[in-house]
Amino acid sequence: MRLLILGGTTEASALARALAGRDGVAPVLSLAGRTRNPALPPIPHRIGGFGGAEGLADHLRRERVDAVVDATHPFAARISAHAVLASAAAGVPLLAFTRPSWRPRPGDRWTAVADLDAAAAALGPARTSALLTVGRLGLAHFRAAPQHRYVIRTIDPPDPAELPPDHALVFDRGPFALDGEIALMRREGVEAVVTKNSGGAAAAAKLDAARALGLRVIAVDRPRIAGERDEAETLDAVLHWIAVHRSGG
CATH class of the missing domain: 3.40.50.720 (NAD(P)-binding Rossmann-like Domain)
Structure with a gap:
């Protein structure tokens, strides 16, 4: 076969x-x-x-x-x-x-959005420190919300022209552990996590960390x-x- x-x-x-x-x-x-x-x-x-x-x-x-x-x-x-x-x-x-898609659990502060433009808008007008785990090809959408500070986790270096002005880059590849995710979010002062609803276990620890720290999660729905x-x-x-x-x- x-x-x-x-x-x-x-x-x-x-x-x-x-x-x-x-x-x-x-x-x-x-x-x-x-x-x-x-x-x-x-x-x-x-x-x-x-x-x-x-x-x-x-x-x-x-x-x-x-x-x-x-x-x-x-x-x-x-x-x-x-x-x-x-x-x-x-x-x-x-x-x-x-x-299987990720689903909010008790204690989560989730906002589901249709796309990355909606995710950037959902961060709101006030300055926020956001962890972006949306892949390097989706970062340009967040240039429309330059008031925020972005902690961008990616495997490979992104195109500098697509980066929002206030950012920090973290190069890493999953799977990720809960303790490490909590430490990252505390170290960087993260207030919101922006993620695609990819599902799976390899990257789920960030959701557990956000729940433990009481942080907002903005989750982009999957395409059909x-x-x-x-x-x-x-x-x-x-x-x-x-x-x-x-x-x-």
Whole structure:
């Protein structure tokens, strides 16, 4: 079974490890190439885009791919939309390996917003110290609210032209621990946490830290992906789906 995994997440890495050396499955992990020095998998991989939905469909046909698992980030809406279109065009089954969304718990001070522009506006007019964990490609939206101080956590250095004027950069890669998140927020005087509602355990400690410290959380809702695709939220469910399709089910 030739399996294409669209990756770049902890879920994709876990799936790659689970499939490494497994009989009857020939997986390839595809990485977009947006992260410098990515953690490489123990299976064959490729780095770079496909050239849109048509290019991905051509790749599926050319490589005779039997199934696709979309294990990209929940906010990687473009590649997920392309995967839906390409899989349908090539007649290849598609599964989205999705994380459960985060949900507010007792003691949380949550504001849910539709996008990053709304997140910047939700910080309000008064100066606030905000921890941004929205990815380096979304930072330009916060230039519209220059009155705030931003503590920006990212894996790779962002484009200086997209940074808000008052900022501090923290370079780090998850998973993160609760004690470390609390220490960071106290050290930087954080009053609000701005995050995409990515879900998953690797970055959830910031929400626990915000709850412990009584901080506001501004959570950006996930984009909706149109089209037909199967979905699974656990590694076991994904492996079961692969086994069913490998057997022709």
